[in-house]
Each structure stands twice: as structure tokens, then as C-alpha cells.
Amino acid sequence: xxxRSLDEPTMALVFLTGGSGFxxxxxxxxxxxxxxxxxxxxxxAESDVPLAxxxxxxxxxxxxxxxxxxxxxxxxxxxxxxxxxxxxWRPQAATQTATNVQGTENLLRAAxxxxxxxFVHTSSVSAFSHLxxxxxxxxxxxxxxxxxxxxxxxxxLGEHAVRGSSLPWIVFNPAHVLGPGDRHSWARLIRxxxxxxxxxxxxxxxxxxxxREIARAQVRAWQRRRFGQAxxxxxxxxxxxxxxxxxxxxxxxxxxxxxxxxxxxxTVARLADAWSRISGREPNVTPxxxxxxxxxxxxxxxxxxxxxxxxxxxxxxxxxxxxxxxRSEGVIGRR
Numbered sequence: 001x002x003x004r005s006l007d008e009p010t011m012a013l014v015f016l017t018g019g020s021g022f023x024x025x026x027x028x029x030x031x032x033x034x035x036x037x038x039x040x041x042x043x044x045a046e047s048d049v050p051l052a053x054x055x056x057x058x059x060x061x062x063x064x065x066x067x068x069x070x071x072x073x074x075x076x077x078x079x080x081x082x083x084x085x086x087x088x089w090r091p092q093a094a095t096q097t098a099t100n101v102q103g104t105e106n107l108l109r110a111a112x113x114x115x116x117x118x119f120v121h122t123s124s125v126s127a128f129s130h131l132x133x134x135x136x137x138x139x140x141x142x143x144x145x146x147x148x149x150x151x152x153x154x155x156x157l158g159e160h161a162v163r164g165s166s167l168p169w170i171v172f173n174p175a176h177v178l179g180p181g182d183r184h185s186w187a188r189l190i191r192x193x194x195x196x197x198x199x200x201x202x203x204x205x206x207x208x209x210x211x212r213e214i215a216r217a218q219v220r221a222w223q224r225r226r227f228g229q230a231x232x233x234x235x236x237x238x239x240x241x242x243x244x245x246x247x248x249x250x251x252x253x254x255x256x257x258x259x260x261x262x263x264x265x266x267t268v269a270r271l272a273d274a275w276s277r278i279s280g281r282e283p284n285v286t287p288x289x290x291x292x293x294x295x296x297x298x299x300x301x302x303x304x305x306x307x308x309x310x311x312x313x314x315x316x317x318x319x320x321x322x323x324x325x326x327r328s329e330g331v332i333g334r335r
Contacts, residue, residue: 006217009281013037015073015116017107018064018082019056020047023122023174026215027080028054039076041083043068059099063103069110078118078222084158086185088288089276093150100154101161108165119167120222125175125232126152129296136173138230139276149288168227172218175299176236178195178318179211187331190323193247194257194332199268200260201244202293207234209303210289210313217308221275222249226307234299236315246315250323251332252266260293 018024019040031038032055040056041063042048048058061068063083073079081104085096111119128136129152130145143154151291162169180310192198214233221231238246241259248255269290271313272283304310326332 005234008149011035011037012077013039013075013079014078014080015039015041015059015076015111016056016080017041018122019051019054022084022179022183022185023177023211023214024080024082025054026179027082027122027218028056028209030212030219031080032258033054034223039072041072050051052085062194063099063106066110067079067107069107069114073110073114073116076114076116078120079116080120080122080218080222081105081107083164084122084124084155088149088151088286088292089282090150090286090288091277092282096150097154097157101157104158107162108167111167112165117223117236118227119162119165119169119170120160121159121169121171122218122285123171123173123230123298124271125173125234125297126292127156127159127173129156130292133328135298135300137232138303146250146275151288156280163230170218170221170224170226170228171206171230172214172221173230174206175209175232175297177211177214178208178235178237178322180321180327181211182322186322187326189244190247190326191332193244193253196253196255198244198255200265201258202240202265202290203259203262204293204297205237205239205294206238206297207299209235209301210232210311210318213311213313217304218308220308224308224330225309231304231308231310232299232301233304234301235312235318237298240293240314241298243315244317247323250319262290266296277305305309306315 019028038056040051041061042058053060059072063209085099086230127144129147131143144152269285269287276283
């Protein structure tokens, strides 16, 4: 009799948060392709149709409602928690903490009450914080709890709650997530390049991770029962100057030649932030965003490559797929 492969799926009922988002949408596709039934959290009726179109069963629940989460989790074998508030604007801090910290804690308690057997958590390299220098891997001590940037602090605290849970858990810390389906992350920068409205280029650098490979790694880790493990997920490392120039060349658009100095970027960010308190509108650049994009960020994905067959997609190929999707959706090319 042939032995069962580690990745050979046994159909399970899985609960997914963030299924209508960027990473969560790809997780939903991977879980369905692996043969699993997915019950997807849906906070509003307009999310039901796209979730159902991807093969999920939408379930009305909210991270603030522990009782509703417990009901939604009945019968589920695993939770994939991809929902998060990624804002880098200070007025959103309280709402962000409620989602990323209290929401995660509510989901953990609901999963325990429902008898769920696994909790797969999408965190971020931001949990390490910009305060950490050098190459990030799973052995580096996280400092997000010390950060003045609420996104970093809230991702650290949410991940800390998962790691302290009695549930079997797996944590993922992706770097810069790029790929088809992005409407709000790097897509904002790409739209500005397409419109030739990008005022400057941040002086930092980072690793660009393929969202599809992130989703595959998470499903593999759960199927291989890598409980109690964390994985840093990166990709090709480039400066933001190089990234912007690659996008500009691919789109045939003019871009700034070099990086804006960090001090100048922060000056603009502080002025924009001050005006936003009057206008009530989130600025294009905040002090938090200026700080994060001025840092050199390097990660080491060797553990994920070794244990999960994680693949780092070359940036040109990843950008080509991303731009093709954005064109097909009318996100760029409207000039």
C-alpha cells in the first residue's frame, strides 16, 4: 500500500478570515484547490457574492463578536486568520488595535470554545519592527511591542497572542506582498507611477514576496502539521528606486530618477499629517509610512524554502503578472 504524501489533501472544513482581501483571497483559492471546504467570514452582504464565487460559504460574523465567531466556527478543523487592518495613519490606531489585537484574541477564544484543531496566522515582518536591523529570520527577537508605529505594535501583539495560545498554531511573517489581486498595497504606488504623479521615491529597500507562494506555503504548513513554527517569507530584494524604475519601464511611464532623502520625505509626511487633522482625509504619506519606507529591510526565507518548498518568484516575472492583472481589472491604463 502506497504511503500518503504529506501534501495529499484530506478534505476538511476550514474557517477563513480576510477572504475578500488580498492574501485571504489567495488563501481561499489554495484551500479550495487542495480540496477543502471553506467557511469564510463575511461582515457585510456585498462580500458574500465574491466569496461564494471563489467557492466559499459566506458566514456573517465579525472579529469584535466572539459569540458570533464561536457559532461560525462550529465543526471547523482549522482557522486561517488573514484579516488585518494595515493602516499607517495615526487616527486609525484605536480601530486598528481593535482588529489586529482584540479581534485576534476574540478569534482565538472562539476557536478554543469550538474545539478547532489548528490556528494558522498571517502576521507580518512588521512585528519585528523597524527598530530591528540586519537580516530578519525566525531566530531574531521581535521588537514590535516597543514601536511608536501602531501597525507594527498591533501586529506584534496579535502574533504574541497566537503564540501564547494553547491551540496548535503556525505563524507567517511575509515581507512586501505583491501579486495579482492587489488593489490597496503596492497597487497604490503603481497607480501613481501609471498616472505619472509619483512625487518621489523612498530611499529604503525590501524583499518582494509572491502572494500566491505565501498562500501555498500556509496550506502546506498546515497539511504538514508544522505546529509551533513561524516562517519568514521574503523574495527578491530591491531598492524602492529600482522597483519604481522597473514599473515605469514596464508601463512606459516617466519616473523620478533617484531617491528622496529620508529627512525630506519625513518633512513632507509631517506637513501632510498636520493638514489631515484639519481635512479629515488620510494623506498619501504619513510619518509612519515615511519611517518604514526609509529603512533597508532584508529577510531570509531559507527555513520556508527548506520545510515548505517556498518559492521566491523573480521580481520581473512577479511584476509582469501583477501588472497584467491590474490592466485586466482596469486598475491601471486609464489615462
